[in-house]
Amino acid sequence: MKKIVALLVGLTMVMGLAACGNANTQTTAPAANEAAEETAAPAEESEPEEQAEAPAAENKGNEKLVVGFAQIGQESGWRDAETNDVQWYAARNTDTIELAFADAQQKQENQIKAIRNFIEMGVDVIVFPPVVETGWEAVLTECQEAGIPVILVDRGIDASAGDDLYTTMIASDHVWAGEQAAIVMNDLLGGTGKVVELEGTVGASAAVQRKQGFDDYIASNCPNIEIVDSQTGDFTRAMGKEVMESFLKSYSDIDAVFCHNDDMALGAIEAIKEAGLKPGEDIKVIGVDGVKGAFESMLAGEMNCTVECTPILAQQIFDTAAKLKNGETVDKWIMSADGVYTADQITQEVVDGCQY
Numbered sequence: 001m002k003k004i005v006a007l008l009v010g011l012t013m014v015m016g017l018a019a020c021g022n023a024n025t026q027t028t029a030p031a032a033n034e035a036a037e038e039t040a041a042p043a044e045e046s047e048p049e050e051q052a053e054a055p056a057a058e059n060k061g062n063e064k065l066v067v068g069f070a071q072i073g074q075e076s077g078w079r080d081a082e083t084n085d086v087q088w089y090a091a092r093n094t095d096t097i098e099l100a101f102a103d104a105q106q107k108q109e110n111q112i113k114a115i116r117n118f119i120e121m122g123v124d125v126i127v128f129p130p131v132v133e134t135g136w137e138a139v140l141t142e143c144q145e146a147g148i149p150v151i152l153v154d155r156g157i158d159a160s161a162g163d164d165l166y167t168t169m170i171a172s173d174h175v176w177a178g179e180q181a182a183i184v185m186n187d188l189l190g191g192t193g194k195v196v197e198l199e200g201t202v203g204a205s206a207a208v209q210r211k212q213g214f215d216d217y218i219a220s221n222c223p224n225i226e227i228v229d230s231q232t233g234d235f236t237r238a239m240g241k242e243v244m245e246s247f248l249k250s251y252s253d254i255d256a257v258f259c260h261n262d263d264m265a266l267g268a269i270e271a272i273k274e275a276g277l278k279p280g281e282d283i284k285v286i287g288v289d290g291v292k293g294a295f296e297s298m299l300a301g302e303m304n305c306t307v308e309c310t311p312i313l314a315q316q317i318f319d320t321a322a323k324l325k326n327g328e329t330v331d332k333w334i335m336s337a338d339g340v341y342t343a344d345q346i347t348q349e350v351v352d353g354c355q356y
């Protein structure tokens, strides 16, 4: 559930690593969190001010917990919040944790390069959110052969790959999120209406499962609600706006939009307003994530609901990684506890208390 905490301050220093391909690594301050260069600049040009010593290739005997985190990129406010939480946590615990962080700029091949780099470094645990569900068998087998446990965060891999290729997954229940969105949608529409759907990144488990939860619930319980169209907005605000604009040009009778994340919902709200319609009234808007922008939009009457999917996972990630380093066993799925927030619950105090 959402917690109210002091604003995060301070500079985060993470392990600086030689860039590997485009999977550039970086030292970032939470506020800055600049996008890494599209193509990796030569290491000497991209060195942070205080280049931390890259962990020795052989990490054996290092008392600290050394974690390699191969982040997807910076596609959404949610993703930035997850990155900031992980880097801030590591920066506050440098006496016991070393973090090697890579930004894959949305590319699976960059995540794979970064994971191979972490294997070379001999980190204790590898952590990453698989940008898509498939294509991980080879690199995860290499992790296994190197004896390095893998924690999946916030997204999963296709079950057909077998679940022995990773040790545990720390993530929300995305099918549940889709179902909750459908329940609220049915309530908002009084059981009748035409809905469009803005999907997340093609092939991402969060998108596949939110769609499954939403569409299956509507099909089974809402005979008079029709999903007239469904297209990917790739989890970004810009593409969410673009696809909603095309929906508005194609359909004159849209009653609601279900967006697989809040960033796309904020883009859809812009498009609805520019079309001369009232978001939250003429067209109901439901998102997922629980980012502050969604709460601000609900307070303004422009959005109706967001289903929380917490990105604040650092404590669980590092606690779990420490257990794995110590040879302990953990559950296969460490599920986040999330809530559902509708506009009627939102006050300025709730908005001010948003953690991300």
Ligand code: GZL
Binding pocket: 075, 076, 077, 078, 079, 129, 154, 155, 171, 172, 206, 235, 260, 261, 262, 263, 288, 289, 309
């Ligand atoms: C969810 C995560 C998704 C968020 C999006 O666990 O994978 O990726 O919902 C983000 O905002 O892009």
